[in-house]
Amino acid sequence: MVYTEAFISAVKAIWAHKMRSFLTMLGIIIGIFSVTALISVAQGTTASVTSSIESMGSNLLTINIMDRRTSLDAKDIEAISELEGVGMVSPYVQSTYTLRSSISTMEDISTYGVNADYTKIVEYTLATGRELTDEDSDKRMRVAVLGSEVATELYNTADAAIGQEISIGGTRFTVVGVLESEGTSSSGNEDEMILIPFSTAQRMMKNTDISSIYASATSSDTVELAQENIEDYLYQVSGSEDNYMVFNQSEVLESLEGVTGTLTMMLGGIAAISLLVGGIGIMNIMLVSVTERTREIGIQKAIGATRKDILTQFLIEAILVSGLGGLLGLGLAYVSTGPLGSVLDMTVEIESWVVIVSIGFSLAVGIVFGIYPAIRASKLNPIDALRYE
Amino acid sequence: MKKEEAKVIIDIRNMYKIYEMGSEEVHALDGVNLQIREHEFVAIIGPSGSGKSTLMNMIGCLDTPTSGEYILDGISIENYTENELAHIRNVKIGFIFQQFNLFRRLTALENVEMPAKYNRVPVEERRARAVEALKMVGLGERIYHRPTELSGGQQQRVAIARSLVNKPPILLADEPTGNLDSKSGEEIMKMMHQLHSEGNTIILITHDNDIAEEADRVVRIFDGRIHEDKQKGAK
Numbered sequence: 001m002v003y004t005e006a007f008i009s010a011v012k013a014i015w016a017h018k019m020r021s022f023l024t025m026l027g028i029i030i031g032i033f034s035v036t037a038l039i040s041v042a043q044g045t046t047a048s049v050t051s052s053i054e055s056m057g058s059n060l061l062t063i064n065i066m067d068r069r070t071s072l073d074a075k076d077i078e079a080i081s082e083l084e085g086v087g088m089v090s091p092y093v094q095s096t097y098t099l100r101s102s103i104s105t106m107e108d109i110s111t112y113g114v115n116a117d118y119t120k121i122v123e124y125t126l127a128t129g130r131e132l133t134d135e136d137s138d139k140r141m142r143v144a145v146l147g148s149e150v151a152t153e154l155y156n157t158a159d160a161a162i163g164q165e166i167s168i169g170g171t172r173f174t175v176v177g178v179l180e181s182e183g184t185s186s187s188g189n190e191d192e193m194i195l196i197p198f199s200t201a202q203r204m205m206k207n208t209d210i211s212s213i214y215a216s217a218t219s220s221d222t223v224e225l226a227q228e229n230i231e232d233y234l235y236q237v238s239g240s241e242d243n244y245m246v247f248n249q250s251e252v253l254e255s256l257e258g259v260t261g262t263l264t265m266m267l268g269g270i271a272a273i274s275l276l277v278g279g280i281g282i283m284n285i286m287l288v289s290v291t292e293r294t295r296e297i298g299i300q301k302a303i304g305a306t307r308k309d310i311l312t313q314f315l316i317e318a319i320l321v322s323g324l325g326g327l328l329g330l331g332l333a334y335v336s337t338g339p340l341g342s343v344l345d346m347t348v349e350i351e352s353w354v355v356i357v358s359i360g361f362s363l364a365v366g367i368v369f370g371i372y373p374a375i376r377a378s379k380l381n382p383i384d385a386l387r388y389e
Numbered sequence: 390m391k392k393e394e395a396k397v398i399i400d401i402r403n404m405y406k407i408y409e410m411g412s413e414e415v416h417a418l419d420g421v422n423l424q425i426r427e428h429e430f431v432a433i434i435g436p437s438g439s440g441k442s443t444l445m446n447m448i449g450c451l452d453t454p455t456s457g458e459y460i461l462d463g464i465s466i467e468n469y470t471e472n473e474l475a476h477i478r479n480v481k482i483g484f485i486f487q488q489f490n491l492f493r494r495l496t497a498l499e500n501v502e503m504p505a506k507y508n509r510v511p512v513e514e515r516r517a518r519a520v521e522a523l524k525m526v527g528l529g530e531r532i533y534h535r536p537t538e539l540s541g542g543q544q545q546r547v548a549i550a551r552s553l554v555n556k557p558p559i560l561l562a563d564e565p566t567g568n569l570d571s572k573s574g575e576e577i578m579k580m581m582h583q584l585h586s587e588g589n590t591i592i593l594i595t596h597d598n599d600i601a602e603e604a605d606r607v608v609r610i611f612d613g614r615i616h617e618d619k620q621k622g623a624k
């Protein structure tokens with residue numbers, strides 16, 4: 001009951017100085033807004049990258065050969081695919097080319113040379129036509145499977161692309177298939193790329209070394225077994241642990257989460273500084289307010305207010321200003337998630353823990369920066385306060 | 390009722406209040422001894438700067454002396470904590486100031502309610518008591534007015550109502566008519582007499598002889614010392 005009344009009189013006191021209260025609040029509004037918005041953007045980034053990595057299949061293993069002298073060939077690929085725990089294996093080479101159809105041109109499009117299993121390993125689905133086959137690779141066929149955006153850009157629709165000619169860096173290929181849209185991932189826009197047979201690509205790119213391989217484990221339980229076996233095999237082939245790297249998706253995710261976690265902390269930390277500035281603003285105004293009301297405090301004490309009464313009154317006022325500022329900042333962040341999301345091209349959502357932390361923070365700022373002025377007010381000597389003009 | 394038999398409620402013994410002003414010492418109170426019994430009506434009179442307000446602030450537990458003792462209702466003030474002193478100011482003493490000291494932002498009713506609020510009186514009862522007190526001072530029709538909408542005399546009556554709301558036995562009035570025209574002043578004095586007749590102990594501070602003469606006992610203070618302490622009719 002006592003607190004309800006203190007609350008009501010705090011509302012009145014804040015209302016009596018509307019403009020000043022609002023300006024004081026502004027620091028907290030901006031602080032909470034930036035904390036919430038930045039953390040949510042960081043979270044959104046993490047979520048979209050994570051989901052695209054997860055969409056590539058949790059059984060995926062990525063193999064990179066770092067040593068130029070270690071040269072793998074088709075037999076090694078065959079051998080790796082025979083290892084226990086390993087399912088499918090596809091080497092890949094990548095380069096960028098200008099693509100041309102009778103209708104349109106696209107520049108700098110990632111072109112992957114892969115074998116038949118690649119689309120299954122990374123879990124792409126075919127929209128129309130057929131996938132690349134072992135025969136395509138064996139015979140160095142000039143056939144291509146297009147990402148969905150490439151198909152629509154060069155042939156208007158996916159279906160229209162099938163059977164059409166495509167010039168890849170000046171070499172003529174035939175379109176045999178088009179993929180479903182996959183969206184954007186850490187490896188770029190997966191709809192704006194094309195796949196061609198590995199052997200064909202090797203020749204085009206004048207690159208006979210196999211330095212990058214995608215493999216899948218037979219199931220999610222055998223990922224580690226497959227990884228160990230591949231590592232053992234590569235050790236035998238290359239002679240040193242430093243010559244190759246084998247990642248599984250959970251490792252990639254972990255290191256990525258480490259990075260985005262740091263990012264979130266950094267952005268949140270920077271925003272927290274603005275909150276600190278807001279808090280100092282509150283302290284400043286509360287000190288002014290205590291001085292202004294010195295005489296009032298004297299009268300209150302003369303008619304029986306205890307230190308605690310005065311302390312509660314000023315503290316509630318400070319908490320109310322910062323709490324209200326926090327709510328407004330949060331509201332502003334909510335309103336801005338839509339526009340922010342569309343500008344950044346991702347889903348920006350304010351998670352409930354961010355809401356709780358924001359409100360907690362703004363209340364804490366009120367307490368931390370309100371307590372000193374409140375204590376000062378409560379400790380005023382009644383007679384000095386009464387004499388104050 | 391013989392006044393001499395009433396219990397001593399205020400007992401000030403050899404009290405000094407010394408302010409250091411640079412190298413100089415100001416003896417606002419310079420060895421004051423004063424006993425006031427329950428139900429007395431005492432006027433403390435003296436010229437400006439003689440220490441009247443300082444004395445009243447001591448009696449009202451708003452200030453602490455440099456030395457000396459103050460025994461209120463049988464207990465030395467030194468033994469009280471800050472919280473207990475606040476409680477004494479709240480329920481044992483009603484203050485009436487020369488400058489009224491009302492809260493400008495609050496209505497008459499809210500002003501009068503304040504001491505009851507600090508005494509944790511439930512809202513309903515507090516409101517009823519405040520309305521009653523305002524009626525008693527003749528402001529039953531103006532409970533929702535703010536101080537700025539009231540005359541000086543009316544404001545002082547709100548202040549009196551406020552001093553009464555917790556029904557304290559002692560009323561301390563520091564030049565209550567000092568800022569008022571003579572007619573309003575008379576009304577306030579009439580109210581003081583009425584409150585005295587209802588059993589309150591009244592201590593009135595003034596520099597006006599005519600007003601002092603209305604009290605049953607006149608204490609003259611000069612340069613922080615009591616020069617004369619006279620019961621009416623004793624002569």
Ligand SMILES: Nc1ncnc2c1ncn2[C@@H]1O[C@H](COP(=O)(O)OP(=O)(O)O)[C@@H](O)[C@H]1O
Nearest residue numbers: 408415417435436437438439440441442443444
């Ligand atoms: N806070 C203070 N600091 C210094 N001197 C003070 C203070 N308060 C009162 N005095 C001095 O003490 C003396 C008595 O003051 P006061 O009790 O207010 O007198 P009165 O009320 O009789 O006019 C005066 O000389 C005054 O200047």
Ligand SMILES: [Mg+2]
Nearest residue numbers: 438441442443
């Ligand atoms: Mg005075």
